[in-house]
Amino acid sequence: MEKLRNVKARVFVTLKPSVFDPQGRTIVDALQSMGYTAVKDVRQGKYFELDVDASSVDKARSVVTDVADRLLSNPVIEGYRVEIE
Amino acid sequence: MKFAIIEFPGSNCDHDAYYATKHVLGQEAEFIWHKGADLRGADVVVLPGGFSYGDYLRTGAIARFSPIMNCVREFAKGGGPVIGICNGFQVLLEAGLLEGALLRNRRLKFLCEHIHVRVEQIDTPFTCGAVAGQVLKLPIAHGEGNYHVDPETSAALEANRQVIFRYCAADGSVSDTANPNGSLTAIAGLCNVSRNVVGLMPHPERACESVLGSTDGLVVLESAIATMVAKGAA
Numbered sequence A: 001m002e003k004l005r006n007v008k009a010r011v012f013v014t015l016k017p018s019v020f021d022p023q024g025r026t027i028v029d030a031l032q033s034m035g036y037t038a039v040k041d042v043r044q045g046k047y048f049e050l051d052v053d054a055s056s057v058d059k060a061r062s063v064v065t066d067v068a069d070r071l072l073s074n075p076v077i078e079g080y081r082v083e084i085e
Numbered sequence B: 001m002k003f004a005i006i007e008f009p010g011s012n013c014d015h016d017a018y019y020a021t022k023h024v025l026g027q028e029a030e031f032i033w034h035k036g037a038d039l040r041g042a043d044v045v046v047l048p049g050g051f052s053y054g055d056y057l058r059t060g061a062i063a064r065f066s067p068i069m070n071c072v073r074e075f076a077k078g079g080g081p082v083i084g085i086c087n088g089f090q091v092l093l094e095a096g097l098l099e100g101a102l103l104r105n106r107r108l109k110f111l112c113e114h115i116h117v118r119v120e121q122i123d124t125p126f127t128c129g130a131v132a133g134q135v136l137k138l139p140i141a142h143g144e145g146n147y148h149v150d151p152e153t154s155a156a157l158e159a160n161r162q163v164i165f166r167y168c169a170a171d172g173s174v175s176d177t178a179n180p181n182g183s184l185t186a187i188a189g190l191c192n193v194s195r196n197v198v199g200l201m202p203h204p205e206r207a208c209e210s211v212l213g214s215t216d217g218l219v220v221l222e223s224a225i226a227t228m229v230a231k232g233a234a
Helices: A024-031 A057-072 B014-024 B070-077 B089-093 B151-159 B217-233
Strands: A005-015 A047-052 A077-082 B002-007 B028-033 B043-049 B080-086 B100-104 B111-119 B137-141 B146-148 B163-168 B187-191 B197-200
Touching: A005 A057, A005 B014, A005 B100, A047 A057, A057 A077, B002 B014, B014 B217, B043 B070, B043 B089, B070 B080, B089 B100, B089 B197, B111 B187, B146 B187, B163 B197
Parallel strands: B002 B028, B002 B043, B043 B080, B080 B197
Antiparallel strands: A005 A047, A005 A077, B100 B146, B111 B137, B111 B163, B163 B187, B187 B197
C-alpha cells in the first residue's frame, strides 16, 4: 500500500472574462464612490482550501482538478486555477 | 395522472407544487425525497423551487448529485416530462439536462413580484395547451435568474426553438425594461432538444387560483395532464 500524505491545495474559481459579474460591478462602483478612482475593475471569485490525502503531489493534483471540474466550478460560466502546496 | 415532486433539503415550493397538482387540479401527487431510488411510477416529474442545500456553492450545484437525479435523468432520457421551476430550473442546468447557467440578477436584487412571460413555443408537454404568443402573468422569486450562455449555444437554442418563455410587457412586447433580471434575450424558460425537459424561473404553480393574483399558471400544469392523457396514462 502506498504511503499517503496530506497535501494542501487551493482552488480559485473565477467567472470567464465574457461573463458579466454584477457583484464585481457593484464593488467597483462602491470603490469609485469611496474615492478609489484608480480601481477600474473588480471581478469577484471563489477560493477553496482543500486537505487531500494522496500518495503524491501529482495524484493530489489529479483529484483536486477532478473536484474543481465536477463540483467547484460550472464550466458554462467559470474557469479555475489549482495550486498545490 | 401522477406527479412526483422531488424534495431536496431546502426546497420550499414543494408544497405549492403538491397543492396545485393535487388539490387544484385533482391529480395524484407524491413527494419523493432526494435520497430516493425510484420515481414510483410517476407520469410527470416536478423539481420545485426553493434553496436546495442553502444555495451553497452555486444554486442547484449540490442537488444535481442527489441520488434521485439519476432516476430523473433516466426518466428524461426515456422521454418523460420533467419540469424544473425556479431552483428546479437551476438544478436542471447544473445537471446538464438543460443548457446554460443562471447568474446573479443584473441589479443584484432578489426579485419577488408578478411579471409577464410570452409563450414562444407550444410543442412541449408544458405549453401545448397554450396559444403561441400567449402572455402569462406569473410570480417570480429569485436572486439568480439571469440566464447566460455562450453565443454559439444561444444561436443553437434559437435555431432549435428551445426558448419557450420570454419575459415581456403585459402586451407581449419584449424589451430591456420588461426583462427583470438581465437574462440573455429575455429568456425565462427553455426546453431540451427532445422538448420533454422544461425549466423556467417563474412559478406557474403559484398562479393557479384567482385569490393568488393570477390563474395563468394553470395552462402549464394542464398541458402536462393533457399530454399524458393523450399518451394514455391514467
